[in-house]
Amino acid sequence: MEILEPNITKFQTFTWKVKASDKIYHLMWQMITGHVAVTRNLKQRNMRCDNYYPRCGEPEKTVAYSIFECLPALQVWSLSATPSSPNIFPLQSIYADIDYLLWRKNSIVEPKLDRDPYPLLIWYVWKPRNDKLFREIDMDPLELVRYAKSEYQAWFNANEIMFPAPQEHCGRWKDSAHGNAKSKETRYCFTFANISTAMGNEEYASTFVMSALWD
Template structure:
């Protein structure tokens, strides 16, 4: 001031106030910082804009210096826990600043269009969404209709992509679709997408039949390429394991027992079923409703164990067992590969030692409809029970009357 070396008292005062505010930030554990924090910024920091009721003169004075402190302050990221990335100045530019959004980049909805035209190129629908492309567009809808997946009104295909994917992931198991069928959908989805791109970029129309054929060929090629070598060697081997055969014996003098289970995750009861057939004597079959097993594979194993136990009690010790569950056969061949089934497999080995001849082979689901129907019927009852029935008079140790043993809970 006036060349005498005196400072501008207003600027000097604001600088001292800004320094005091800076000390509140640098030393949050000081006595003054703790007192002011309890009164003015309990859940925030001194630089945050807050509406304060009846502030003191000292606090109002420090807030007057806040703009000057913010002009030169920069947030150090550290762990980033207390950093507001979009509002606080942490980028060391000429003047510290928060990040800026690029004006020409906006949020893109989960569609397939980079331009403004959102019309479906295949059917002309005003808006093409992912669900419309894969499930509801007429060419895609025809692909699903031609496939092995059932069309269920209101369930599949639906207007919700989450419901459609849930159906493909989980509901196909409840419909008893075999593995090659229910695991086929990724290639269908992929080739529907490719057919759409061929239409846009090459002007090529791909029929639903061709789309499905290409998907099936690609799925089979992938399955063949990823088949384990040991499985291929086992398939080429002429001599199966003598202890547990995976194909029926040539000698058909012994009866065949088919087993199956029915399991649904939201049901309280699992269903077990088995059917023993002899060419001359007829059929004996059993069905049981039991408490829901831990998984579908647990239920399959329980069905086999129950069938083995029933036949041992009746003196039938030379049996060919059949199941449509490949994992069940793999489990009984290599118990060490299934540690979570250790206790059940010990029971299996004990029961298996009582048989004179025991074989377990795989059959397609379409050939196991009898046991499958029994298991589903037992589960549908929704109660705990078991029943063994003689369809026709049996020779030997079997009686001619139905055996019904309800379980007392």
């Protein structure tokens, strides 16, 4: 019997549309392609390491197990705002879980109103795994959920800042009161909040009248 793997191109494409920072894009991309450095993957590359999940001590079977299935991860997801229930999410398949987060969850939460910090939850499930493995630091699941929510809200606030529209002030050049230099009347224009500044191109420009800026 031939077993066909799912086409992951759509997953990979949509990953870049997730509202999150570059580090989240990179982690989710690695999850989809199966390149996350869980101990099982490392052993398959002939690297010498113990095959266990540092936060629960169980064998680190798959990427899905590390992010969604082990007890500490399940506690994070159950405490979060991400809708979850048995046989729907999470499941024992990285593709089913990512599919749920990217698309199927939209039938429960309106996409335009969705502020579910699941991208940061993924990050804060994976990062403590490494902290436990390399630094012997263990973090409380509720604390991780709060970190994820706070950082995600900060990301939204930073990306929703509205910059003021460019304002244009126009005036004119005035003949110089010094010397015999002459200049033709010409228009000048400054555009603020923009790198472009247009000015008159007369060969002999004389004294610039600042008050004209406000005329």
